[in-house]
Amino acid sequence: MHTRREALALTLAVPTALTLAACGPNRSSSETSGGDGSSALRFMWWGNAVRDKATRGAIDAYGEVESDLSISAEPADWSGYWDKLATQVAGGDMPDVVQMDEKYLSEYGNRGALLDLEKAGLETSDFEDSSVAAGEVPDKGLLAINAGINAPVLLANAAVFEDAGIDLPDDTTWTWDDLASLAADITKATDDGVYGLQQIGLVQATFQVYMRQLGKDQYSADGAGFAAEDAEKFLAYAKSLQETKAAPDASVSVEETGQSVDQSLFATGKCALQVAWSNQVVAYDTAAGGKVHVLRMPSMTGKAADAQLWYKASMYFAVSAKTTAKEQAVAFVDWLVNSEDAGRLLLAERGVPANLTVREAIADDLTDADIKAVDFIESIADELGDAPVITPQGGGQFEDILTRCGEDLLFGRTDTKTAGKDLLDQLTSAITV
Amino acid sequence: MTDQLTSSGPSRPAGAGAGAGTAAAPAGRGHRTGDQPGARPRRTRRVGPIVRHAILIIASLVMIYPLLWMIVSSLRPNTEIFRNPGLLPISFNTENYVNGWNALSQPFSHYLINSTLLVLGCVIGNVIACSLTAYAFARLKFWGRNIAFAVMLMTLMLPIHVVIVPQYIMFSQTGWVNTMLPLILPKFLATDAFFVFLMVQFIRGIPRELDEAARIDGCGHFRIFFRVILPLMTPAIATTVIFTFMWMWNDFFGSLIYLTTPDNFTVPLALRAFLDSQGTSDWGAMFAMSVLSLVPLFIVFLLGQRFLIRGFATTGIK
């Protein structure tokens, strides 16, 4: 009787296993083409209600460009988005157009989920040069197109500086030591529970900037781009921030990791300086009551040109490799990134447009906070370092690894040497798949 | 009646927490049997309820704090929510409710209706399918019962995260993705083993003499089920209704995976749409709509708990 049960179970299991093995047909296909020549696209993105509204506006506007096409809007929140996308890809059910993040670009790209947009004829001639390269996966081509430019920034809350009676620093000449002592001064000059600087040792962007200034980078073409000693130097700097009280103690610092913008010490006026990405300027500025100044990260030498900043893509648009409506999908993405009409609807909400024509066209429609970000992006244009290598498969874990090793260090569970080694070891094992 | 003095006496004035609770228990039977006069010594009668109420009130404060905090936060302007962690000062800024209601692609009522439809389907499915299955497990002798029971328990032991992908692939073959069918249909097929097991335990608590009496009167299993067992398991069914309602009302992961377009979104998905871990979130609207979405839950709970207490004790069978 057992065998009969097992046999039954097996016959049932086989079709599923087969589907998994074949990775399924692209199911959107069955729905994409109606009999009357009209077709449909599915477009999935992550973001808040503001982005949803802007994006839906753009979709509606595209309806006038391409009246036969219907686009189904499928928004999700950041963390749910990735669970959903992975599941849909597994089911052979990937939406035709998706929003993509640098962290996961090679995960999807190297496994053949994304279409080469350059081959598909996407127009990129108006783009800032390095911004197109940011979507190129080695050996695979242009798998995603920049939907907005980002750069690491140091935000200053002018209100806290005022309280401390301290002037804003000159960000074209300052060094990491200047930053540390300035932050320590602010902590001293303000009330208990107000700090000069967030614990930037737990922040990925700081780590990458620091490595680049050491002549290294987070990744090289064949793995981790730094040595254990480099990580150790960075972590020692972080630890010193804690010891000089430039940054909060371990407990408060750890509470800050993974905190949303609105909940952060910086946004609630309890911290003067915070590392962020330029597309978050608007969010922090709103939360902190419009008193935010955008500063360059410090350098080792005191020269802004040595700060080794770079343009990152805040996010991308990508097209499913298995879409059955390839031309329509690529045409839609083309319109999203190249059309001034689309630009005027989407503005700088996804980051400063990488398309220079679009950027110019929307200049008058931007808000004050948007302009802060655009100005910053343009002001560092001549100081940029080389474009970094794209995050390899498994690199999406880096933030978690940095947080874990940093937490151990800040709580005094390890020393900087061990923490630096752990950081490198864990990253190496994460990206060697 | 003397033993009660020695047993419940000592722990009662001591008062704190669980000890007092357990010891105080039997007194509760009093209100239903109504035979209390003079049964207890004066001292305990007066002090007991006061201590009990004191404990309950303190405990209530701990329990109700999050709700109060949510309501207070929902009435604050966005920039104030994280600047004042406590309950004070209270502001009465109702714009979060207006904004939250209208901020998404559909008015919030749309998501409330979606959630209601989903939950109603699941409740009906669970009540019917699980009670039928539970009756078989608890009362019928059939081939393979114990193995079936073990298999059923096993289905509870795998985390959803590994079964959801194969399940999604399965349902995407049927074209049911972006409908509520993948969420509701399984409930009609008694896949919620939790409730089957719950009902099995309740049916086993019903004295068998009742079935046997019915059988002697010539009732078949269906009549026994509908006439004898079902009325007697009202508390278990009320529990099933309340839990299914609550769990599906709050269900995030399943809805996230299966419902793709906003017009099919349920409340938990809609609430996430206010948030962006990378950028600006509308916390005020999120809190306001969270508070609103608790109202149906609370109403169902209040209605449900009336049936919860309509057990054996009050159905008049003696």
Next chain:
Amino acid sequence: MSAIGELTSMAKGRGRGGVREKHPDNKPALVFMAPWLLGLLGITLIPMIASLYLSFTDYSLLAAPKWIGLQNFVDMFHDARLMTSLKVTLIYVIVGVPLQLALALALAVLLNEGIKGLSFYRSIFYLPSLLGGSVAIAILWRQMFGTGGLVNQIAGMLGFTNLPGWISDPSTALGTIILLHVWTFGSPMIIFLAGLRQIPQMYYEAAEVDGAGRWRRFTAITLPLLTPIIFFNLVLQVINAFQSFTQAFVVSGGTGGPSDSTLFYTLYLYQKGFTQFDMGYASAMAWLLLVIVAIFTVINFFVSKFWVFYDD
């Protein structure tokens, strides 16, 4: 008798009588069980077997699975984070489940009495469970147990200073999540309440005629008759606690931090499957968990023979 008890008695009975006598209800059972059987074969079992198959593969979700035999299971033995997550989960189960059940039972018994405002208290006590794993709870928990949170503020007024940030300190973070679990005791409480209400009044009346006191009636009637429900809660809470995910996910922001101190087994499994694109490994982890939970459940069923009382 428990299910295991039945199993043994069935084995004994196998010698005598025909199939008809042993299983007199095969036909009606098929009708009653039809939905469940359909659900099992059509919906539940296929994904389970698929996940078992996947546990022997290298499966990224994004590309087809590759058969790698026992490699995932071998890797698990060298995975330090997996061991951490097992330890965290075991502590949670062993401390959290009994605490929550004891509190739920105590309050259920207390609330079953005829005190004034009964339904009011019942509703209030159920509130935390209604809020469940919502995002709001994560924020609330931070505001209560953070460095400048409510708990430290109150402790400060009482003269305690230099207290840790309970959530961010690796040595106390798990404790706050256990507390969160205990605090949502509403569900088992409701089940206990329903169980208490099902105890026939006639037993109490008969006992009273015999002159049994309240405590005696509690120990002789309430407790024994409630054992099936206590047992149910115990079994299910253990199964659920091993798979506990939402609270840790929400409070730690999905990381299991600080320093992996709240890295629950299922949280790690989720990270492996969905953020590290290793669903094969995650499936293998799931089946290891199933074996562990099954062992606990079998022990539970076995021990139940000695303390659970069924009327049948």
